[in-house]
């Protein structure tokens with residue numbers, strides 16, 4: 216659980232703890248329990264900063280366990296569209312629930328959790344004694360609500376729960392009989408964790424992975440041997456991410472003044488201390504660095520994300536009651552005005568979003584649709600760390616500013632998923648300062664027209680971003696891609712892939728080092744796909760990438776690799 220941003224923060228919290236312990240003459244021993252990861256010993260050493268002894272044999276008894284990979288059938292061969300994984304997961308879950316089999320259903324987003332929950336609650340209404348026994352669980356529910364659901368699961372009061380990866384591990388909900396995973400969770404480790412929620416000591420259990428149309432899902436479902444042979448991902452952390460490190464050095468200085476030459480987690484930090492003194496946060500007196508700012512530094516840190524602010528959701532149907540929270544970066548998508556905000560299966564419409572005060576005022580409604588917002592993303596190069604020529608393209612690693620703007624939202628009908636219309640969103644853009652890998656290609660590549668290059672680049676970018684997690688061992692949401700037909704920086708058609716965290720955690724750097732490997736892997740995925748003209752399982756849906764994207768993407772790869 217202590218991986219990525221959260222792990223990087225935790226490592227720094229432990230550095231602070233050890234520093235204080237050391238001051239008082241104590242040296243604690245750490246006992247760490249890991250989930251399914253490839254490098255438990257290494258990760259615990261990085262987290263605690265101390266050597267670790269690894270114990271990795273499991274002698275606990277376990278009942279028979281079945282893992283089923285299920286690919287929903289193709290319903291439109293021409294467009295390569297499969298039956299919705301959400302609707303298929305619903306059907307499978309209902310089979311279990313109607314037979315009183317305690318089931319957890321995982322979905323990949325908060326919205327997907329609420330939509331699936333709505334469907335299951337609707338269907339289970341007809342079953343006697345099932346009311347209130349189907350619940351949702353995700354980030355943004357209030358702690359009291361969460362504790363109640365966890366208890367209900369442990370005690371068997373709750374028959375079915377639909378959850379994001381929030382229930383993947385670390386929370387005691389007992390063992391259930393069945394788990395359904397709606398869409399590949401993005402990593403081998405997460406899949407084993409989610410599957411592991413089903414399984415009792417002495418009875419049979421089942422886990423079912425329902426694939427979506429995305430290239431990564433289709434790769435996994437068509438190459439089950441990859442999944443079963445692959446070692447789970449490495450738990451990666453970067454405690455020295457500058458954003459994270461500096462914020463904890465502030466806290467550490469507040470807790471105990473630093474002395475000249477003191478290291479933090481083995482890092483030399485003189486430059487950072489001097490920077491903080493320039494900013495009038497620390498004062499350098501008599502060989503020691505003292506806290507001088509008026510604020511309390513720990514308040515400015517959110518350990519689970521890099522952004523610190525949450526929006527509060529207030530139900531004003533009767534009086535005013537806080538019902539939940541949304542993190543800042545998701546707010547423009549989830550709680551813009553007119554959005555349908557789904558919470559525990561109840562629908563609310565957002566009447567007013569007070570962006571300054573970070574409050575959304577919502578009212579209970581009963582409608583037949585939910586809303587899904589579009590995000591327009593722009594990227595600007597701030598600095599280049601490295602660049603090199605690879606085949607016929609120029610590769611770069613550097614610092615970028617990503618600006619994302621929620622522009623409009625679609626109204627999507629429950630059950631049929633048809634589009635009922637759209638509305639505009641008027642909110643300020645969000646900015647993300649991070650690291651990126653990008654590469655530019657010649658404008659005259661494969662004698663394609665600018666329109667064809669655009670379509671090919673969009674498709675290629677989709678494939679690369681979707682399969683990169685296989686090589687980076689990261690969650691698919693950890694990286695994002697953007698295409699520019701004529702980049703103001705390179706002056707050429709360019710694909711950018713960036714770390715989706717302020718400051719970056721090192722994924723872009725790995726991509727930069729992969730050179731031709733990712734392009735070759737993308738080509739394999741596109742060529743192996745059965746579709747004729749591109750589909751969601753390779754280059755993406757034609758509404759997004761245009762017709763012919765499959766051919767154009769292959770032409771571009773051929774032109775770049777010239778083989």
Ligand SMILES: [Zn+2]
Nearest residue numbers: 744746750753
């Ligand atoms: Zn395809």
